[in-house]
Amino acid sequence: xxxxxxxxxxxxxxxxxxxxxxxxxxxxxxxxxxxxxxxxxxxxxxxxxxxxxxxxxxxxxxxxxxxxxxxxxxxxxxxxxxxxxxxxxxxxxxxxxxxxxxxxxxxxxxxxxxxxxxxxxxxxxxxxxxxxxxxxxxxxxxxxxxxxxxxxxxxxxxxxxxxxxxxxxxxxxxxxxxxxxxxxxxxxxxxxxxxxxxxxxxxxxxxxxxxxxxxxxxxxxxxxxxxxxxxxxxxxxxxxxxxxxxxxxxxxxxxxxxxxxxxxxxxxxxxxxxxxxxxxxxxxxxxxxxxxxxxxxxxx
Amino acid sequence: xxxxxxxxxxxxxxxxxxxxxxxxxxxxxxxxxxxxxxxxxxxxxxxxxxxxxxxxxxxxxxxxxxxxxxxxxxxxxxxxxxxxxxxxxxxxxxxxxxxxxxxxxxxxxxxxxxxxxxxxxxxxxxxxxxxxxxxxxxxxxxxxxxxxxxxxxxxxxxxxxxxxxxxxxxxxxxxxxxxxxxxxxxxxxxxxxxxxxxxxxxxxxxxxxxxxxxxxxxxxxxxxxxxxxxxxxxxxxxxxxxxxxxxxxxxxxxxxxxxxxxxxxxxxxxxx
Numbered sequence: 001x002x003x004x005x006x007x008x009x010x011x012x013x014x015x016x017x018x019x020x021x022x023x024x025x026x027x028x029x030x031x032x033x034x035x036x037x038x039x040x041x042x043x044x045x046x047x048x049x050x051x052x053x054x055x056x057x058x059x060x061x062x063x064x065x066x067x068x069x070x071x072x073x074x075x076x077x078x079x080x081x082x083x084x085x086x087x088x089x090x091x092x093x094x095x096x097x098x099x100x101x102x103x104x105x106x107x108x109x110x111x112x113x114x115x116x117x118x119x120x121x122x123x124x125x126x127x128x129x130x131x132x133x134x135x136x137x138x139x140x141x142x143x144x145x146x147x148x149x150x151x152x153x154x155x156x157x158x159x160x161x162x163x164x165x166x167x168x169x170x171x172x173x174x175x176x177x178x179x180x181x182x183x184x185x186x187x188x189x190x191x192x193x194x195x196x197x198x199x200x201x202x203x204x205x206x207x208x209x210x211x212x213x214x215x216x217x218x219x220x221x222x223x224x225x226x227x228x229x230x231x232x233x234x235x236x237x238x239x240x241x242x243x244x245x246x247x248x249x250x251x252x253x254x255x256x257x258x259x260x261x262x263x264x265x266x267x268x269x270x271x272x273x274x275x276x277x278x279x280x281x282x283x284x285x286x287x288x289x290x291x292x293x294x295x296x297x298x299x300x
Numbered sequence: 301x302x303x304x305x306x307x308x309x310x311x312x313x314x315x316x317x318x319x320x321x322x323x324x325x326x327x328x329x330x331x332x333x334x335x336x337x338x339x340x341x342x343x344x345x346x347x348x349x350x351x352x353x354x355x356x357x358x359x360x361x362x363x364x365x366x367x368x369x370x371x372x373x374x375x376x377x378x379x380x381x382x383x384x385x386x387x388x389x390x391x392x393x394x395x396x397x398x399x400x401x402x403x404x405x406x407x408x409x410x411x412x413x414x415x416x417x418x419x420x421x422x423x424x425x426x427x428x429x430x431x432x433x434x435x436x437x438x439x440x441x442x443x444x445x446x447x448x449x450x451x452x453x454x455x456x457x458x459x460x461x462x463x464x465x466x467x468x469x470x471x472x473x474x475x476x477x478x479x480x481x482x483x484x485x486x487x488x489x490x491x492x493x494x495x496x497x498x499x500x501x502x503x504x505x506x507x508x509x510x511x512x513x514x515x516x517x518x519x520x521x522x523x524x525x526x527x528x529x530x531x532x533x534x535x536x537x538x539x540x541x542x543x544x545x546x547x548x549x550x551x552x553x554x555x556x557x558x559x560x561x562x563x564x565x566x567x568x569x570x571x572x
Contacts, residue, residue, distance in 0.1 A: 170409075173409060181388070188379060241396045242411075245393075
């Protein structure tokens with residue numbers, strides 16, 4: 001099916017509708033990955049912002065460094081240490097969440113401790129990894145590279161995206177209200193349904209870990225957290241209501257993903273796709289902050 | 301009508317600290333029960349325990365007058381209406397009153413278009429609490445009284461006849477207090493069982509059917525006259541003085557009443 005899609009894209013290139021760079025399959029793959037990753041990260045990002053878990057998602061992303069090192073040391077290919085990455089990110093997130101519910105330590109401090117531990121462990125393991133592979137290969141995993149996207153990756157990404165969409169259709173209100181007012185959601189339920197706030201919390205943690213893995217090819221493990229945070233934070237600045245907040249987050253996230261993949265190629269800039277995507281999102285955020293400030297100055 | 305509540309050998313301990321010593325208590329159906337006592341006495345903890353939010357010892361049983369006996373169940377398994385003390389809203393979130401009610405009272409995902417029936421239901425809820433003209437106002441722009449009314453709207457959608465309110469008037473100005481007071485009295489008029497943590501003696505003497513004094517356990521209980529030794533301000537002596545009243549068996553077969561939310565009229569909301 002993906003090959004068929006590429007043939008269609010090639011036909012559009014031949015007819016002059018698309019630039020020449022789309023004649024290469026990896027570009028089509030990267031574009032599809034961006035179109036799937038953008039909405040996925042955007043949708044989850046709204047919840048990250050509402051739950052004020054930006055630091056948590058950043059920590060899980062940074063924990064990926066250790067996961068990658070473990071995966072490679074256990075014999076996974078250096079370009080795709082998916083099992084190590086997913087297992088470590090998930091364990092890291094679940095353990096952090098479990099400890100949070102059993103300690104009085106403030107959450108940001110707890111995340112800081114876990115983050116420092118994960119990075120330190122990753123740095124220590126990288127020394128051993130360097131003996132096995134060229135550590136520069138890791139840059140692709142850490143910061144994203146469109147060259148490495150395969151049809152299998154797209155399939156995994158599509159499954160995760162559509163599963164997330166189905167879950168969102170069923171549980172979006174519960175997740176939102178549990179994030180906003182967990183005690184009230186627990187007592188009163190949402191939309192006439194009982195809400196298991198603890199289960200939703202753990203499901204959220206699982207999704208963060210899954211999405212970190214799913215987005216690793218395009219954005220890179222380290223920068224996934226940034227794209228979970230920046231589009232939603234930007235949309236929050238300009239949205240009038242919840243629906244607009246959600247749609248704008250998806251739009252910003254998807255546009256940045258697509259532009260971050262296409263622009264470096266079109267402009268022949270040697271920038272990893274993850275870095276380009278996050279730079280674009282950050283630029284948009286700063287522009288909107290500045291515009292808002294200018295508006296305030298005008299009205300003052 | 302709302303349920304009667306029975307607490308048997310109820311106690312609350314957190315770590316080594318006994319918050320509430322064991323006691324028995326029955327709260328009659330369809331009445332306004334006021335929990336009072338000094339700060340830190342355990343009133344809010346008692347409320348949360350009844351709601352199933354805090355682990356406790358002993359039994360909490362609800363006796364529903366208008367449903368079959370086999371449906372009697374623990375508070376943790378039914379959906380009560382709950383108004384917490386100083387409920388927090390994320391002031392910077394772009395969420396309007398209508399968004400909040402849509403997301404909290406409907407199962408259809410908040411990012412999907414509302415059906416006409418859902419829109420009508422939301423409009424009715426907002427009218428009932430006098431917020432219809434502020435539907436598009438963001439949560440961060442609401443006054444304390446408007447926030448409390450929003451929570452009432454959310455709770456009204458539950459159609460519950462069992463309400464637990466934790467100092468719902470704290471921090472509100474006089475007008476907002478009167479609005480909340482009016483809503484509580486409407487609920488009482490419609491036969492709901494209300495358990496409310498409150499400190500205003502004037503309110504207690506005016507409207508409470510039963511006063512429960514909590515101070516590390518059950519210190520005293522009874523009618524306001526019995527507890528405060530003062531006559532009621534208004535003539536509302538229909539409620540019996542507090543005793544260990546069993547839920548009235550004769551009312552068990554009562555017909556199913558109209559949902560609470562439908563008993564609240566838009567006119568009542570507009571008066572707020």
